[in-house]
Amino acid sequence: MLNQDAYTEAFEALLPTLPDAEREARREQLARFFGSGLPDRSLETFKYSDFTALAATPYRLAEMADAGDLSAWMLADADTRVWVNGHAQTPGAAETTEVEGPTSAPAHDGLAALNAAFARPGLQLHLRRGEQQTRPLHILNVSAPAAAGRMIHLRHRIRLEAGASATVVLHDVGLGDAERWITQTLEIDLADNARLQLVRIQDESPSTHCWFQATARIQRDARIELLPVDFGGALVRNDLRLLLQAPGAECGLHGLFAPAGRSHVDNHTVIEHQSPHGISREFCRGLAWDQAHAVFNGRIVVHPGAQKTDSEQRIANLVIGKGAEINAKPELEIHADDVKCAHGATFGQLDETALFYLRSRGVPEATARSLLTFSFAGDVLRRISWPGLREAVTRRFLQRMGGGLDAAELDTGVQQ
Amino acid sequence: MTTLLEVSNLHATVGDTEILKGLDLSIRAGEVHAVMGPNGAGKSTLSKILAGSEDYVVTAGTIRLDGQDLNDMAPEERAAAGIFLGFQYPVEIPGVSNMVFLKAAFNAQRKQRGEPELDAGEFLAWVRHRVKQMKMDPQMLHRGVNEGFSGGEKKRNEILQMLVLEPKLMVLDETDSGLDIDALKIVAEGINAMRSPQRATLLVTHYQRLLDHVQPDFVHVLAGGRIVKSGGPELARELEEKGYGWLQAA
Numbered sequence: 001m002l003n004q005d006a007y008t009e010a011f012e013a014l015l016p017t018l019p020d021a022e023r024e025a026r027r028e029q030l031a032r033f034f035g036s037g038l039p040d041r042s043l044e045t046f047k048y049s050d051f052t053a054l055a056a057t058p059y060r061l062a063e064m065a066d067a068g069d070l071s072a073w074m075l076a077d078a079d080t081r082v083w084v085n086g087h088a089q090t091p092g093a094a095e096t097t098e099v100e101g102p103t104s105a106p107a108h109d110g111l112a113a114l115n116a117a118f119a120r121p122g123l124q125l126h127l128r129r130g131e132q133q134t135r136p137l138h139i140l141n142v143s144a145p146a147a148a149g150r151m152i153h154l155r156h157r158i159r160l161e162a163g164a165s166a167t168v169v170l171h172d173v174g175l176g177d178a179e180r181w182i183t184q185t186l187e188i189d190l191a192d193n194a195r196l197q198l199v200r201i202q203d204e205s206p207s208t209h210c211w212f213q214a215t216a217r218i219q220r221d222a223r224i225e226l227l228p229v230d231f232g233g234a235l236v237r238n239d240l241r242l243l244l245q246a247p248g249a250e251c252g253l254h255g256l257f258a259p260a261g262r263s264h265v266d267n268h269t270v271i272e273h274q275s276p277h278g279i280s281r282e283f284c285r286g287l288a289w290d291q292a293h294a295v296f297n298g299r300i301v302v303h304p305g306a307q308k309t310d311s312e313q314r315i316a317n318l319v320i321g322k323g324a325e326i327n328a329k330p331e332l333e334i335h336a337d338d339v340k341c342a343h344g345a346t347f348g349q350l351d352e353t354a355l356f357y358l359r360s361r362g363v364p365e366a367t368a369r370s371l372l373t374f375s376f377a378g379d380v381l382r383r384i385s386w387p388g389l390r391e392a393v394t395r396r397f398l399q400r401m402g403g404g405l406d407a408a409e410l411d412t413g414v415q416q
Numbered sequence: 417m418t419t420l421l422e423v424s425n426l427h428a429t430v431g432d433t434e435i436l437k438g439l440d441l442s443i444r445a446g447e448v449h450a451v452m453g454p455n456g457a458g459k460s461t462l463s464k465i466l467a468g469s470e471d472y473v474v475t476a477g478t479i480r481l482d483g484q485d486l487n488d489m490a491p492e493e494r495a496a497a498g499i500f501l502g503f504q505y506p507v508e509i510p511g512v513s514n515m516v517f518l519k520a521a522f523n524a525q526r527k528q529r530g531e532p533e534l535d536a537g538e539f540l541a542w543v544r545h546r547v548k549q550m551k552m553d554p555q556m557l558h559r560g561v562n563e564g565f566s567g568g569e570k571k572r573n574e575i576l577q578m579l580v581l582e583p584k585l586m587v588l589d590e591t592d593s594g595l596d597i598d599a600l601k602i603v604a605e606g607i608n609a610m611r612s613p614q615r616a617t618l619l620v621t622h623y624q625r626l627l628d629h630v631q632p633d634f635v636h637v638l639a640g641g642r643i644v645k646s647g648g649p650e651l652a653r654e655l656e657e658k659g660y661g662w663l664q665a666a
């Protein structure tokens with residue numbers, strides 16, 4: 001049973017901080033949340049991820065806190081804006097508290113309503129016509145060590161007008177190991193010819209539960225490249241939805257899922273070709289260490305009339321831990337006849353021939369395995385076009401992998 | 417001259433199939449041997465077994481390098497002991513650069529032998545010089561191992577690796593196939609540069625043309641899992657003329 005008393009108490013504490021005009025709408029969202037509740041396994045799309053386990057916990061909104069020294073998380077050559085426990089730290093970073101409602105059906109009504117009822121403003125990026133953002137924007141979202149049972153809800157918005165371009169990284173870092181519950185939604189609009197590379201790094205603590213939903217509407221000849229990278233969390237669910245709404249719209253969705261420990265990471269992606277001549281590429285790699293469980297469900301829908309769609313989806317998985325598991329399922333729904341769609345999922349072990357090749361040169365078996373694992377993940381890592389970020393994510397991946405490979409020695413192309 | 421490689425009565429199977437059926441081969445330091453034979457005869461099998469492939473089970477016989485029994489040695493231990501296999505089909509490892517791969521291999525071998533490792537600067541100098549020798553673009557060092565390389569470039573890269581690692585026994589499995597005329601010369605020069613009284617070479621090939629550049633001391637015919645005939649360089653020419661039919665009939 002959902003702990004309505006606790007959520008109501010948290011809501012009443014939030015209310016006085018909100019502008020009058022918003023209060024009623026927020027209250028409605030809370031009621032909607034109570035009506036829909038949290039998703040459980042009876043829903044086909046949540047069959048691996050049961051959020052009702054969180055229902056009884058009396059969560060309170062996380063207070064503003066001092067996250068201490070964050071230099072380890074900073075990235076060179078970026079404009080960094082910091083949120084701690086859902087509170088913006090950089091002055092002017094979130095000048096609006098207005099929360100826009102979602103413009104398409106959410107992945108789950110209850111989760112969306114929970115977020116809408118409680119969310120603080122996160123990134124609000126709006127680039128005007130033709131504006132080229134020169135430095136990557138680094139949104140560092142820190143959960144500071146705190147008492148257990150805190151929740152954080154954020155709402156992000158990216159709007160690029162015609163011809164604008166930007167590189168953004170949403171970087172979630174969990175410090176300490178208290179139990180937390182975090183929801184975030186991100187609404188993206190790319191007008192004609194806009195370009196966005198968006199990297200999301202989820203590096204939450206092992207006892208943090210997360211729901212993240214991104215919805216992107218992509219217009220004529222605009223292009224988004226979304227690179228979600230998951231390292232941490234306890235129960236994690238990401239809903240990533242890319243809607244190609246006008247002719248020539250293009251998207252790349254290249255994910256790396258690398259959970260360890262007892263982490264459960266469930267990625268549901270949907271790419272909708274709603275208009276002709278759209279291009280989509282989805283190349284995702286999943287790895288699971290220890291007792292981790294990764295789920296990947298990749299749906300591609302080609303709507304009637306979306307002729308000349310060109311879509312390719314490749315999913316590859318590598319189960320490393322003896323107790324680890326990966327469930328991957330591509331779903332293709334095609335309602336147009338003149339389309340090019342290729343897809344495939346492979347499950348695997350490391351390639352034995354490649355392993356023998358490395359060892360025959362003198363590379364010890366453990367190092368050879370690490371190099372091949374790195375090669376496997378590198379297929380996504382190397383697509384991060386900003387060198388400083390690519391290096392940071394690579395470093396984090398190597399740390400996850402263990403085996404003593406050193407990013408500085410790996411010649412990932414950064415130094416050239 | 418001392419015997420470097422001694423293979424005696426080698427039997428090997430894959431699954432239920434016996435591929436090598438009592439193979440004998442003895443190579444002394446300083447020599448170049450060529451192994452020829454029909455497709456499917458077991459030439460690559462022999463090469464891979466020498467390097468320690470776990471795809472095959474050695475059911476009888478012994479392999480000794482410098483008198484040391486290789487049977488229980490892992491591929492990386494054999495590499496450190498001095499065996500190098502140039503693959504018939506070199507493997508691509510995207511995202512792991514040639515430089516990283518070479519350095520990992522080189523220093524691991526040194527460590528295994530109790531020799532000092534080279535630091536980044538020293539190793540770069542060691543490699544650069546050999547890249548030039550193979551007339552390769554130094555930029556290739558920063559590309560993934562064989563990633564997107566043409567067939568010929570892969571073979572040239574095998575020889576580069578060999579020059580860098582300086583093995584004692586060079587087993588080259590069809591390194592000549594897929595090479596254009598100029599590349600064949602460069603590869604042959606690379607092999608010849610490595611020849612020394614302490615080292616030996618085992619060339620697996622189908623064609624005389626490599627042997628025009630790298631003169632073998634002995635030529636063997638491998639057929640049906642055994643060495644069925646051995647001779648001098650003239651045997652290769654004879655085979656090119658007559659094929660293998662006359663041998664199998666005998």
Ligand SMILES: Nc1ncnc2c1ncn2[C@@H]1O[C@H](COP(=O)(O)OP(=O)(O)OP(=O)(O)O)[C@@H](O)[C@H]1O
Nearest residue numbers: 430435453454455456457458459460461462471504
């Ligand atoms: N892993 C395997 N499983 C089954 N059969 C195998 C395997 N590896 C080799 N063989 C078989 O063993 C035989 C010898 O193969 P090998 O590759 O050694 O031949 P080869 O002499 O190198 O031929 P080629 O001149 O075509 O390169 C072939 O009949 C081959 O099909």
Ligand SMILES: [Mg+2]
Nearest residue numbers: 459460461504
């Ligand atoms: Mg062969």
